Every structure is written in C-alpha cells, then in structure tokens.
Amino acid sequence: MAQHDRTTFSVGGELAVHRMGFGALRLTGPGYWGPPDDREKAIGIARLAVDLGVSFIDTADSYGLGSSEEVLAEALRPYPGDLLIATKAGQCRPGPDRWVPLGRPEYLRQQAELSLRRLGLDRIDLFQLHRIDPKVPAAEQFGALKELQDEGKIRHIGLSKVTVEELEEAREQITVASVQNLYNLTDRHNDEMVDYCEKHSIAFIAWLPIARGELAAEGSPVTAIAAELGATPGQVALAWLLHRSPVVIPIPGTSSPTHLKENVAASDLVLSDDQLARLDALG
Numbered sequence: 001m002a003q004h005d006r007t008t009f010s011v012g013g014e015l016a017v018h019r020m021g022f023g024a025l026r027l028t029g030p031g032y033w034g035p036p037d038d039r040e041k042a043i044g045i046a047r048l049a050v051d052l053g054v055s056f057i058d059t060a061d062s063y064g065l066g067s068s069e070e071v072l073a074e075a076l077r078p079y080p081g082d083l084l085i086a087t088k089a090g091q092c093r094p095g096p097d098r099w100v101p102l103g104r105p106e107y108l109r110q111q112a113e114l115s116l117r118r119l120g121l122d123r124i125d126l127f128q129l130h131r132i133d134p135k136v137p138a139a140e141q142f143g144a145l146k147e148l149q150d151e152g153k154i155r156h157i158g159l160s161k162v163t164v165e166e167l168e169e170a171r172e173q174i175t176v177a178s179v180q181n182l183y184n185l186t187d188r189h190n191d192e193m194v195d196y197c198e199k200h201s202i203a204f205i206a207w208l209p210i211a212r213g214e215l216a217a218e219g220s221p222v223t224a225i226a227a228e229l230g231a232t233p234g235q236v237a238l239a240w241l242l243h244r245s246p247v248v249i250p251i252p253g254t255s256s257p258t259h260l261k262e263n264v265a266a267s268d269l270v271l272s273d274d275q276l277a278r279l280d281a282l283g
C-alpha cells in the first residue's frame, strides 16, 4: 500500500497543520463579491471544518471584499491554538467576479492592516501575495511583505500563482514559506513547482484541488478507482494530492456540510501502488 508520507506539514518549519485544508472563497456571496446569502450556514461550515480537525484555512482580503475573513472571525474566535488562517492581498475587486492585481506597497500594507482588523489578530501566520502585479517592480512588492514581517504584523510569507523563476527571484530577497498554485489530478502544469517546493520544504497549497467540482462530478475520470475503494471520486482526487508530495496542502472549497465531511475524510484514504500509477497516468 502506498500510504502518503505524513498527515501534517510544518509551515515555515514551525506551524504544524493537518494537510487537508479548507478554502474559504465560497463563504461569500454571488460573484465572490459580498457577504454570503446565508451567513449562519457559512459560519456553520467554518465551525464544522475546525470540528472535523481542519487546521489550515485559506482566505483573502478580496474574498467577498473582506466578508470571508469576517465570517471566519465570527465563527472561530477565540481561535484554537493550532489553527493557521492564511490570508492574501494583492488583488483589487472592481466588481463581482472581477479581479485585478494591485501590488503597490502602500496598498499591500493597508490590506494587511485591514485583514488584521477583520480577523481580530495581532499577527497573521501566513500572508500571501495573491498575484505579482506586473505594473509594479516585484522587489517593491516583496519588500512590502518583508517590512510587515520585520514589524511583526505577519509571521510567514507566501506567494500565489508564481513560476519557479519568480519564486527563485523572490527567495533572494525574502524567505518564502508557501506557494499557492493551481494543481489537481488532471491539471499538472505546476508539477515542476511541486517538486521544487518539496526539495526546499516549502508548502505547496493546491487550489482548485477538485477542479471546481469536475473531478467529483458524474463522469469523473476516477469513478472506477473510487468504486474499488468504496470512496467518492472527489475523495480520490484529494487523496491523490496527499500522495503526490508531503508538502502538498489541498484546500478544497465547499458550501456543503456533506461535501466538507467527505473531503476531510479523504485524508484517511490509502491508495495502492497500482491505483496511484493509474491516477498518475491521468495527468
């Protein structure tokens, strides 16, 4: 049996989290623009995630223009000691479903301050640059994060949607604890990045881990393997990510308690070498 290596990963070498995380993008309203239509349900989802053992939650200032962070704070404060809430800045929101990179250093600083207020924290454990803004020198954006870190407002720095070249450039200036890039069973264009992160003990936070639900839906390419395991296709897709590398932290998003339970339970799924080989071949 090819059991995945570890159930936890230490972000920045010190903050141990369960590797099956939760993405809080969907704790927002239509177009990810405002508060969720059903606030109590969103609060219930966040609490259920933590009750089920999730200790890594990903959010952003831009998710619902702050609503996702507000829901998390209302649901989870006082925060459990082992919970890591990772947030991001660097995308502004001119309207529903619209995202525009904005990496001016003063804007990143303002957004960090707003996230601290909304989350009710003195320090953000993991603060990610949501996008490198091509209109602003990258060194200025990394420098803004470094300043926030030096001042104790953020603990670790992460980057999102970056290439290996961009990551290497950043690492000349800052210590990067995590990379958050798109990665799932059928979209492997970040394979090289996963390997790079593993080599350097950097967390690889996989977004769209079930391809916006496609890998869990009817007709999923993993239906047969799911049947062999008595699991759901979504669980197989998530289990494959955990087997792929010990630095991968999938952050499936859901607004359904049933799906949330299913996703967390995927951590216990053990894939055989044969199943792994067949899943690897789907890439």
Ligand SMILES: NC(=O)c1ccc[n+]([C@@H]2O[C@H](COP(=O)([O-])OP(=O)(O)OC[C@H]3O[C@@H](n4cnc5c(N)ncnc54)[C@H](OP(=O)(O)O)[C@@H]3O)[C@@H](O)[C@H]2O)c1
Pocket (backbone or CB within 6 Å): 022, 023, 024, 025, 026, 058, 059, 130, 160, 161, 180, 181, 206, 207, 208, 209, 210, 211, 212, 213, 214, 216, 217, 234, 235, 251, 252, 253, 254, 255, 256, 258, 259, 260, 262, 263
């Ligand atoms: N860094 C970035 O630029 C970036 C970009 C996008 C996303 N993200 C992060 O990645 C997280 C995940 O992304 P995502 O939510 O867009 O994609 P995802 O996790 O791949 O897919 C979520 C979709 O799958 C469905 N789903 C979830 N679990 C399921 C299950 N067990 N069975 C069937 N369907 C299921 C959800 O619907 P239900 O609500 O019905 O369960 C939802 O429609 C976000 O929350 C966010 O934190 C980051």
